[in-house]
Amino acid sequence: MKKIGIIALALFIQHISAQNNRFVYQVTMKPDAENKTDIKTENAYLDISGEKSLFYSENRFKRDSTMQKAFQSGGGRGSINREQLEGFRTNISYSIEKDKSSQKILFKDRIGRDIYTYEEDRPLNWKMSSETTKIGEYKVQKATTDFAGRKWTAWFTTDLPYQDGPYKFGGLPGLIIKVEDDKGEYSFDLMKNYKIAEIPALNQFGNTVKVKRADYLKQQEKFKTDPMSFMQNSGGGGFPGPPTARGGGGGGRNQNPADMRKRMEERVKEEVKKNSNPIELQ
Template identity: 70%
Template structure:
């Protein structure tokens, strides 16, 4: 009986260890440098397992789920555009931290493809003696300069994770709150719970592994001339699409479609002119 009891204890421990812990952060952003009154707020997930963690938008998972369901039920014709618009996210990137090799991988879509790079800049934290309480957690203050911004973080050792939202990690506890000195970006832990496993995500287009500097160059090319950029993407077939029909059955002119796409991308660039990393 004693051996059975030990076996059950070990088994339960393994099951618990295998679970993924999800931390939900409220992300507050002022992405438009010309209009600081334009404040965007949305939720993002930090999912942590024994081997890795992933940080990404809640809306991304919802959009992926909607897209998979629509493709399975008849492809693009089944898309509910209003529903997709309601799930549009400012957080288009995802970040994966590998616990074994201590590497951080950043992924973001540019045009039709996914660009990914490994972060090579270390986070050098200055841990201060100041403590307070945020929610149920006793937290301690830390500061760092990263990506052209000065960040203040509050971390807790009440939770056994040396991790945090975005690229923040390396503190002796979980980051409960992080905010830059200008108040343009903040991450606030709202709640946490366990999930069975990391969610399934959809990947459309090629995966392009690049250096961070190359990612920035490609991003600027896309913003300055989206048509030329997308036509140059390998395997994408460009954007010289055949004449198509809209929901009302009328033909859409390819030139008009390209013009609308360019206007949309330029408008998005203007509305996202205050990125979280300034350099």
């Protein structure tokens, strides 16, 4: 009986570790450098499995699901409710995948009609503090780091068996419950968590282009000055967007190309202005 009990316990632990968990973070952002009173708030998911984790926008997930259902029902793009999609606009256009075995962090973001992906090449060097407190139901410990031009303070808990966290953060002895930069311009706060059947495959739309981080930044700057050069051969629809407008394009099939170019350039300039205070400053 004792042997059977040990086997049952081992199987139970294996079952628990094999489950997929979703952690929902509230992300608070001040993306406009000229208007710090313009505060954006939305939810993002950190889905964790035994092999990897994936961080992405809740609105993107809802938008992808809405589009997927429209195409599966045979209605195609024309059957999609544009107002509904507008409600799913997001400031978190990127997704971040962390591979547990290789310890690699892969960043993916859309520029024009393609997905650009790079492997994060900067390590997170945490300074551990003995300071502890309680956030919600969790006892948490403090750690700090300098990353991408900002000073970050994180609070992690060993109550949850994951060395992970939102965005590119991770590598602490527990799950990050809260992380915020010292200017209070970006913060991630855990709201809730629950089990999920599997980590979803995000719709990619277009080609995936693997680049170095420096090349991604160059392409991003080029898009800001000449967005139409990224939209050639995209069929007139596409997903033209720097940060908040990702997936907000389309609807240009019968328009004059010169008018389309002008509209797109104006929209990109407006988005660039609204996103002049990115999460990464360096």
